[in-house]
Structures are given as structure tokens and as C-alpha cells.
Amino acid sequence: MRRKIIAGNWKMNLTLQEAESLADALIKDDFTGNGTEMIVAPPYIYLQWLASKRKTLPNLQVAAQNCSEHNAGAYTGEVSAVMLASLGVNYCITGHSERRSIFGETGTMLAAKVNRLLENKLGPIFCCGETLPQRESKRHKETVKDQLQDGLFHLDALSLEKCILAYEPVWAIGTGVTASPQQAQEMHEFIRSVLSEKYTKEVAGRIPILYGGSVTASNAADLFSCPDVDGALVGGASLKADEFKKILQAMNSKNHA
């Protein structure tokens, strides 16, 4: 049975006080259950504090939103996987489209980040997804395949299985436009077939693939009804405890393959 995962990406939002009330609301009732894992990715400076909350909510896992491709050295402003591991962080989002487009992260850089994370026993949450022009020119599958190839396919099967994948069409991120369940299923199935070709059907069948892009409490259940959608990477809606909780509950209701 594949893991079911709901991950919240707070991006560059919330003051410490706001983060505290959101975390308190998340911790108040443990609404993970039926096997759904909850991952929260706050800004770097809240990571240690959020990781300490696991004493009250052991089901909470903590992710960074980025890391350096280097382990240490003269890289002002950067944070390494070694540092994240020393705080007890479990995962790190890698290759988010905002990092790719705003900060110019390339496939080569992402492959190095994935390596640093795995060396330090952190799980990469590796994002891929096409822009609107790429979809409109029917290059969405090719784009996603290239992203997987460049960032992940240097890994052996054992290392790949430590990763979580997230399909996030760029045109759906923060726009309020969600991929239809059919579009999401088509791409998740495609990603699994690409993994299957490169590794094996069994390996591909074990990798969780999350959907990301304007997931809300009202569209979550439809998206989660797709057989190859194993959860969500949630941006905006993860900033509201009630909304995030409903998304987790929608995943809980899924009887997974």
C-alpha cells in the first residue's frame, strides 16, 4: 500500500505569532489518522521551533522549503542539508516551480540538492510540472519527463524510494485554477510509467506522487479519488487550519491502493 501524504507549504508567509496560532490549531486535535501523514514546511527560521512541536504531535513531520547544494562553506545566506538534519527536519521540498523560475534553479543544481539531502538522511519532496505554454503546445509530458531525468534519474532505486514526488502544474499554483481530476490522473499515471520504465513497475508503484496547485477543501476529495494521486502539496490552503484539516480528512477517507 502506498503512503498517503498531505504536505503544507507555508512559503514566505506568517509572522512567528501567526505561525504559533496556526501550529496550535493544527496540534489541538490530531487529525491525521487512517494512515495519512502530515508534513508542514515553514520558512527556515521556524523549523527548529516547529520540529519541537512533535513532542505533542508525533505524526507531524517537518520539511524545509529549500536547501543548498553544498554541505558547508562560504555561501552567505544559504542553509545546508547538514544543518537541517541537525534540527531533526525530515524532508525538504526540491525543485518547486518558484525556485526554478524566480531563483533560476536548474536540473543540475536540483540533482546536487537531492544528493545532499539523501546523504544527510532527509527525504526530498521533488516537484515537477509544466507551464501553461508548455501544456498548450502539448509539451507537458516531455517537460515533466525531462525534469525527472535531470533531477532524479541519477539515483539508484533504493535512493529513489526515499523521495516523494509532487506534480505541480505551474498554471495551477496560486492561481485558483486546479487541474481537473482527469488531467491530474493522466499526469500521475504518466509519471509512474516513466518511473516504471527507468526503474521497475514495483518501484514505481511504491513512490508517493502528490498533486499540487490550488488544492482546497472543496476540490480535494475529487482529486484524491484518482488512483495515482497519493496526497497533496498544499500552498495557500495550508495557512488556514480548518481548510488544511478538511484536506487531511479527505485523504483519510481514501481507501488507498
Ligand code: PGA
Ligand atoms: P497553492 O500552492 O496550493 O497555493 O496553489 C501549491 C504549491 O506551490 O505547492
